[in-house]
Amino acid sequence: MRWTLWAPLLLFAFFLGLAGYQLSQPKEQFIHSTMIGKPLPAFNLEPASSTRPGVSLADFKDGKPKLLNIWASWCLPCIAEAPQLEALKEAGVEIIGVAIRDRPEDVDRFLEMHGNPYTRIGADDISAIQLEIGSSGVPETFVIDGQGIIRHQHIGDVRAGDVPELLARLQEAAQ
């Protein structure tokens, strides 16, 4: 029997193996923003809370790197990350919040219960800023440098182990 007769079967086995291998690999669930290294858009958000002013692009352009925290009072992981945001604030980091699809009374209640690490909180009722910066969920935390350039994206809640990484990224953005 000629060896070429086996070629289709070998090819089939190769594809079967390839499909089997791919199925066994964990699926990447996150959609990473492709806006890293690009500037924030011009925007102006109304205050989302009675306790803090709103947010505009100018607030990010004072030369100091900051964290931009995309969150919401209705988001459960946002409760989980509250202590870490508090720790970052204690470390001298300025955190600007954007509340997605939220009501002022709900935001106030959340801040009362879980602490308020924010210097400003803007209200994004139609996820417009979220879409502008390539964020696909809450919570997400972006490192923004002093010129308003997006330097880093952290997807999901900030856990204790993520705090040093974010501090390092902020340091990097300061240079």
Place this chain on the structure above:
Amino acid sequence: MRHFIILLAAMFAATAAAQDSLPPAPYAYRQLNDPAQEAKAQELMETLRCLKCQSQSIADSDAPMAGDMRHQVRTRIAAGEDPEAIRQWLVERYGDYVSYAPRVTASTWPLFAVPLLLLLAAAIILWRRIGGKAEHRPGDYSDGEEL
């Protein structure tokens, strides 16, 4: 049956609590007044991926974020933007992942090239098996190979 309805209501109450309580964006569920523009928007929305529920298009999804994306698409179409420019705007932010319309890129070109190569190979084989022999037939006498 009554228990079932209560259970059903409880289930929906739980999902509602995990999401926002804000009304949807103005153009999340409202069509554009101009049918031609709405048709353009619909066509585009069917080929954009919902970022929350990643196996659905934004036209199919009831996730609040999909509604916000539909609002973006419809208001941009109404403002006269080209559908492909809107797709490009999203691809710039989320990568090719957000679009269901395949593009030729460094990693996807084999998808487009392989069918062409297979067609070419099939054409060559067919030509050699059928076309080639047919052309040879008149000359078979003088070839002397078969004799």
